[in-house]
Amino acid sequence: MKKPSYIGRFAPTPSGFLHFGSLVAALASYLDARAAGGQWWVRMEDLDPPREVAGSPEAILDTLQRYGFEWDGPVVFQSQRHDAYAFTIQRLLSQGLAYACTCSRKQLEGFQGVYPGTCRNAGHGVEDAAIRLRVPELGYHFIDRVQGEYRQHLGHEVGDFVIRRRDGLYAYQLAVVLDDAWQGITDVVRGADLLDSTPRQLYLQELLGLSQPRYLHVPLIIQPDGHKLGKTYRSPPLAADQATELLLRALRALGQNAPASLANATPREVLDHGIAIWDASLIPHSRSLAEAQLR
Known part of the structure; x- marks a missing residue:
């Protein structure tokens, strides 16, 4: 069986629930993979049990499904690696x-x-x-x-x-390098907060004789107080009844066309639209975006 030319992944940490910043990263990785005709995997980066919130792995997967995301193959848990x-x-x-x-x-x-x-x-x-x-x-x-x-x-x-x-x-740093290689990941799409981690990962890949994926780091979504949206700062979790609205907002954050005509579309229809028009070159060349500007 021929190996896909593109294998991407979304790798959340179960230290809380998905928020809008998570959605932007997930959407970018998903659209980049599907627009290339590639596979998209989900990997749970549960390396730190003391920080894990009970029930968050299940909640993360449930939210992704409610927002229309479909992944290939079983979910990988780093705790099993x-x-x-x-x-x-x-x-x-x-x-x-x-x-x-x-x-x-x-x-x-x-x-x-x-x-x-x-x-x-x-x-x-x-x-x-x-x-x-x-x-x-x-x-x-x-x-x-x-x-x-x-x-x-x-x-x-x-x-x-x-x-x-x-x-x-x-x-x-170690786990992500080993797991990306083990899963055959060709393209890593993630938040710009991990940009400065990449040289360490390149060195590890070189040292271990592993292939190096292509990288794409999307801008972080910044709250009014200057902090990035994240679980640490109690950013609001994604609401199931706002899936279409938030997906359209995430498309705009990524520089993609999000027409008002999709306001009543299903999440799956929004994702299909995103796949059809995806152009990674339109993503803002910035490490952060103010959340208030995307409303």
Whole structure:
């Protein structure tokens, strides 16, 4: 069976319910995949049980269905992928590419998010320690389909980064790279808050010999107080009875035509319209958009 030339995904975190910012990201990934005749998968990024809200995975999937989204194949849960993450970490440790770190957050407060390499050659045991990946003194860059060229020097701007937390939980950077490769993802469409994570993921892909997908980062939706719409700031969950209205608003946020004639359409009809007219080049070349401007 021939592998699809486009495989995309939407990967929500079940730390709350979907909000309008989630919808914009989901819609962009869905339309980009379907307009290309590709597959669209849903992956639940449930890596952090203490932050997970009871019932949110089911609520997220229910909301997606109520808004007309249809995905290919079974939903993947990262909580079922721990063996793959553990195997890769052991491989990186054995090759000297990763090491144990016992630094506390307080110890690192003054370094502005750039790890200073304190434990790099300390030889700590891996028990009760975080695992960090050694990064090269190299700049990484890629061409984002919306944001254009993005550059980051891993050594100067990030430093060795965590791939397994001190509490034993696996880090997003590792899991997303392994799961995108495992699922054969060719195109990653997500929010611009993850733009600066991409060079770390490119390095991991290179280190592990994995293929690199194309990237498209859509603008974040910003609330009046300057915070992005998100679960942390109690953004209102998507209401089932507002599906058509909010889908049309999300289309406008993505620079697509959302005619008033669709005001009484079903969510599925709005999605079909979006697939037919989808043009990723019309997405605003910005990292954020004010929610108030989209009403």
